[in-house]
Amino acid sequence: MSEPGAGRFPIPALESLPADMRERIAKVQEKAGFVPNVFVVLAHRPDEFRAFFAYHDALMLREGALTKAEKEMIVVATSAANHCTYCIVAHGAILRAYSKRPLIADQVAANYLKADLSAREKAILDFAMKVATESHRVDEADFAPLEAHGLSREDAWDVGAIAAFFALSNRMANLTAMRPNAEFYSMAR
């Protein structure tokens, strides 16, 4: 029960990885105190690994109007819609850490419509959920609630692109039977 990917695909030995990947993983380990399983499982395919984390960083580290907590909130809400255990648990932990709101991740995962959200956060998650679950219906009217909270087109791109990226991430985690590290469950509660 303790493997990162439940044995579905091979897990590489970290020391066998190319230097750039080892370096990236070492940094995360230093910061978090452990290596999140998403790094371990996706390392099986170095090119995809590099593209995945480059994309992740482009969105999640980008400066903009969305706070780090708002970004993680998008991840938790859309990952719950996709029933992705890894992302709900791991990003739930990060959401608690960034927001300093220890209850918010479990609320958003269960039903974001009843979570303790500001009106702005609610508008962000409504938009993100539409991109996650029925993006073909997104139309101009969907941008208005974001604009009512001072969020620009660029911010809307951020919201939608994070929902889109985790549509990928959730499917990879489900495909690989990726398992959250035990540390995530209790972090920042």
Place this chain on the structure above:
Amino acid sequence: MSEPGAGRFPIPALESLPADMRERIAKVQEKAGFVPNVFVVLAHRPDEFRAFFAYHDALMLREGALTKAEKEMIVVATSAANHCTYCIVAHGAILRAYSKRPLIADQVAANYLKADLSAREKAILDFAMKVATESHRVDEADFAPLEAHGLSREDAWDVGAIAAFFALSNRMANLTAMRPNAEFYSMAR
């Protein structure tokens, strides 16, 4: 953010309640260290309160083949399908406490199909989820996987009846905007 029911319906003062209800609530408070909000919110209607908890106890305290942890697992899985924040969080805590498995509640809430379950637990949740989400399709074939794990018709009734009771409970919690007590989120982790 701290009201038990988000102001949607009146919350009675506990001291104004009939003696039998106060007594029941006092016992729970003694055991848990706090009064779970389901008692506070449903106390608004004493007759329904009494019937609700009588039904709850008839199912959840009944001796039988299902363990207490298995019963709570049914509650968490079916409440997740109904997006009931109160039941996921509160019964998730109780599931952790009974099972001594601190990670299991979050796994079952996210996607019971990928949770660390025994084959028996998986069969129980499959049956419970069918009753919760498409009970009109339950047929004789659905009992076979339970029987393969030594679970009788009586046990199947327990599984199905718990799923059915929480179909009610989830809807009442959602109707009343019932909020989990903060204590539940971190209990038994």
Place this chain on the structure above:
Amino acid sequence: MSEPGAGRFPIPALESLPADMRERIAKVQEKAGFVPNVFVVLAHRPDEFRAFFAYHDALMLREGALTKAEKEMIVVATSAANHCTYCIVAHGAILRAYSKRPLIADQVAANYLKADLSAREKAILDFAMKVATESHRVDEADFAPLEAHGLSREDAWDVGAIAAFFALSNRMANLTAMRPNAEFYSMAR
């Protein structure tokens, strides 16, 4: 074809039941002229039987703004959404009897949106159906149409709680393969 529960669970002999249950059943039989199968099938578990009917009575016999016919209409509409043959047929009969509208039950069961309903009845069923099928989305705006017809928060609780109780009842009837008594089909037409 004539068993109350299609042989899925044991049916107790009525004379073997505890006195309070026999008394309750005798009263129903006296009034209806026969024993509705829900009493026969659920009698297999006396504690659950008592809680079930206590809950039923707390909601269905409670004095309030909803008429008896309106309450039965909620049962028929939500039971149709759950494809519960027993509740559609049995409560359809009771709806015809209370409302003196011999066509209304079949209309509500087929498609309540096209049934011959007053605007108030339509608002009640819209609210009930939301609780029955997506209670996690119920929000403050859902109460407004009820209020427009003079229905208070207490009345909304009644509507929602009846929908919630029959979410349980429908699942128990489907689980136990409960069959409507033949008498219900033609009653009050």
Place this chain on the structure above:
Amino acid sequence: MSEPGAGRFPIPALESLPADMRERIAKVQEKAGFVPNVFVVLAHRPDEFRAFFAYHDALMLREGALTKAEKEMIVVATSAANHCTYCIVAHGAILRAYSKRPLIADQVAANYLKADLSAREKAILDFAMKVATESHRVDEADFAPLEAHGLSREDAWDVGAIAAFFALSNRMANLTAMRPNAEFYSMAR
């Protein structure tokens, strides 16, 4: 409440209709004792009326292995899936009349999976429902259960074509807000 089509489209005066239509309607009236509203509402468009009933007769009057009751059963089951009040009520009456089983129509409309059906009837309705609700998934394997009951490819065409024709009929009835004549509700009970 008594108009055939709730006022949504004009209803022609029967005496203004072309002779062939008047004749057809007169025959039905003679047999049934009243003019079913489907004739009245669809008469608004004579060419469509003629094609509709020619198609109806080609399927419903065709000699083959399916009994008249089995054909009506297909209509009731698929019309229930489409929430078509007119077809559920009117063809429910005809089903009762042909089958001499006064309870069967209400059972099939509520949940055909739990109706008192023979294995052959169950296989017919499974096939019909697949054509009605997800015809794009029909494949060779779906014909096997029909064949197991001695039903040929020609019979399968009948089953599927009746489901297909009532996909049209249900939509026309819903579009025109067609109302069942009061006589249908109590016929043959």
Place this chain on the structure above:
Amino acid sequence: MSEPGAGRFPIPALESLPADMRERIAKVQEKAGFVPNVFVVLAHRPDEFRAFFAYHDALMLREGALTKAEKEMIVVATSAANHCTYCIVAHGAILRAYSKRPLIADQVAANYLKADLSAREKAILDFAMKVATESHRVDEADFAPLEAHGLSREDAWDVGAIAAFFALSNRMANLTAMRPNAEFYSMAR
């Protein structure tokens, strides 16, 4: 791979057909340069064939406010919702031919909400899709957007009836595994 119906049902020899059917087919062949497979496959049942094309012509050849292109657009959009390969491809070709817009059929088939449509075309397809996918919810409010574009009740009947007729047609094509003629794919591009 080249049979009109993938071998699921017998395909009649055209020369064996009754004169009226041969004549109809000859006319189509003269105009199109080939015999569309819908004629070949449905000819297996002459009475149904005649009713089908009588109905088709009553709707598609009827004079009214809808243009021929608008009618074909309804066919393509609703057939896409039903995943009917034959109708998407064959009527997509006809739509291109009538509209002189070589890209429109592929756009409407993929997602009509993002196709290059006028506001009137969008309103027509919204109404048609509601009839195709949830006709039981059609109500008076659905007619207003059509009226805003000058479309009368008669025009709304046309829109809805075309959607309804192709609900039948799509199911027959899926039931019979009807295959589009190769010519349709590239026609009018």
Place this chain on the structure above:
Amino acid sequence: MSEPGAGRFPIPALESLPADMRERIAKVQEKAGFVPNVFVVLAHRPDEFRAFFAYHDALMLREGALTKAEKEMIVVATSAANHCTYCIVAHGAILRAYSKRPLIADQVAANYLKADLSAREKAILDFAMKVATESHRVDEADFAPLEAHGLSREDAWDVGAIAAFFALSNRMANLTAMRPNAEFYSMAR
């Protein structure tokens, strides 16, 4: 109607882009004869652009058991499920080009279950569609049909990862209202 993204987000001037992006785009233009709009629209965000195409190439150019045509088939089938006009049309063209089967793209987009596929192609698309639409249910049994066609775990990763990547891609195209270049519609027919 001719903008690459319908005006929803700013479109950068190609000459203003960083050299590496201009070079990549120039190469595509040279090969295709035009610049596909996905390059134009996503160039608004250079870092995301680079990660997107790095990921794309890692999957689509990777050597393995899947042919180029099989990879494009996955894109078309899953993009159809997401109603992504851009990907259906653009990758449909590429699928036609690689497969030399001019009808296959329209068939797969309409209903892959009825397309002219080999058993191996059908197995690949079944797996891809499960990842695209309900990845949380993927389990060990889903790999068996791939293995029956000689496809390894690595190949299954390819299938699933392509479905996952286009879950992202489809959502970005829908978010940005990305429009297929006119050239794609008729290419390789």
